[in-house]
Amino acid sequence: MKAVAIIVQGKPQQIKANISYLQPNNQLAGKKVIITGGGRGLGFAMAKKFVSEGADVLIAGRNEKTLKASSDEIGCKYLTINVSDPTEFSTFIAKAATLMGGGINVLVNNAGISLHEANFFDVTPDTFDRQINTNLRGAFFLTQEFIRHLKSTNTSGNILFVSSETGDTMDYRPYGFTKVAVNSMVQGLAYLFKKDGIRVNAVAPGVTASDMTGFKADGDLFAGEYGTGRIYLPEEVAETACFLVSDASGCVSGQIITCNNAQTVNARWK
Ligand SMILES: NC(=O)c1ccc[n+]([C@@H]2O[C@H](COP(=O)([O-])OP(=O)(O)OC[C@H]3O[C@@H](n4cnc5c(N)ncnc54)[C@H](OP(=O)(O)O)[C@@H]3O)[C@@H](O)[C@H]2O)c1
Incomplete structure (x- = not known):
């Protein structure tokens, strides 16, 4: 185990995050992984980890410059995609299969947006549609195309969704609705395809440092009112x-693993 300590002298208290890594052990040898939104944020961290574990990784997103810089940094492949446009998906999977020499067996549906509407009355048809189209509709139809590909190549596979702790709770903004629906989809697809050797799970992070939240990994990790403290x-x-x-x-299939230290557990006592 390797432990890295990040100590932040933030106000009003010092926040320290210890990340313990499992020693790299070729855990993902033989995996050919597509990660949407892999150019930055959570997707990039996953891509880096997976490459270090022996996976052949392809990152995908809209911004080619970011994708190229990130793929050069970690040694993986990249392709552009707009997950809001399902008409691209069949060509995308075909191009990815060519680039990776066939045998793609893992899809990570990570690309997502949160438009952070300040309140219920700030939600518009446009912000509603953009979040649904990216986080839910895009992930649904890309998964559909990926499963078609698995079946046509007679390959068993693994699909990971990046949900959110908001999927565990009530919400009045579309972002939260997308993640509740993603959790339903994870369980539904896991059940539907269990006999085909296709596993479907999700990670559901709490508030995490990235462009989406504006928190910096090397900045103040104090989380204010947020229950887990960081x-x-x-x-x-x-x-x-x-x-x-x-x-x-x-x-393990059909599971949503929430990464927030029990913040959204529905406790009887507070
Ligand atoms: N950060 C958090 O606190 C947190 C908590 C829970 C869940 N999550 C989830 O984690 C995932 C990643 O979020 P993040 O925090 O890493 O956000 P981020 O830093 O803003 O990164 C978002 C990624 O999604 C890609 N993306 C966005 N729209 C896209 C589109 N239409 N087509 C293709 N790619 C698109 C972006 O790439 P391009 O700009 O190049 O397209 C980027 O790589 C999201 O699903 C988010 O909901 C995040």
Whole structure:
């Protein structure tokens, strides 16, 4: 085990995050993984971890410059995709299969947006549609195309969704609705395809340092009113994701693993 300590002298208290990594052990040898939104944030942390564990990884997103820089940094492949546009998906999977020499067996549906509407009355048809189209509709139809590909190549596979702790709770904004629906989809697809050797799970992070939240991994990780006391780091989520993508979790499917230290557990007592 390797422990890295990040100590932040933030106000009003010092926040320290210890990330413990499992020693790299080729846990993902033989895995060919597509990660949407892999150019930055949580997707990038997963891509880096998976490459270090021996996976062949392809990251995908809209911004080619970011994808190229990230793929150069960690040694993986990249392709552009707009997950809001399902008409691209069949071509995307075909191109990915060519780039990776066939045998793609893992899809990580990580690309997502949160438009942080300040309140219920700030939600518009446009913000509603954009979040649904990216986080839910895009993930649904890309998964549909990926499962078609698995079946046509007679390959067993593994699909990981990046949900959110908001999927565990009530919400009045579309972002939360997308993650509740993602959790339903994870369980439904896991059940539907269990006899095909296709596993489907999700990680559901709490508030994590990334462009989406504006928190910096090397900044103040104090989380104010937030119950767990600190902001999480993308590398912490990537460790859990790695387990779910690996064969070590071979008996796990239809599960949503929440990475927030019990913040959203429905406790009887407070
Ligand atoms: N950070 C958190 O606190 C947190 C908590 C719970 C869950 N999550 C989930 O974690 C996932 C990653 O979030 P993050 O925090 O890493 O956010 P981020 O830093 O803003 O990264 C979002 C990623 O999604 C990609 N993306 C967005 N729209 C896309 C589209 N239409 N087509 C293709 N790619 C698109 C972006 O790439 P391009 O810009 O290049 O397209 C980027 O790589 C999301 O699903 C989010 O809901 C995050």
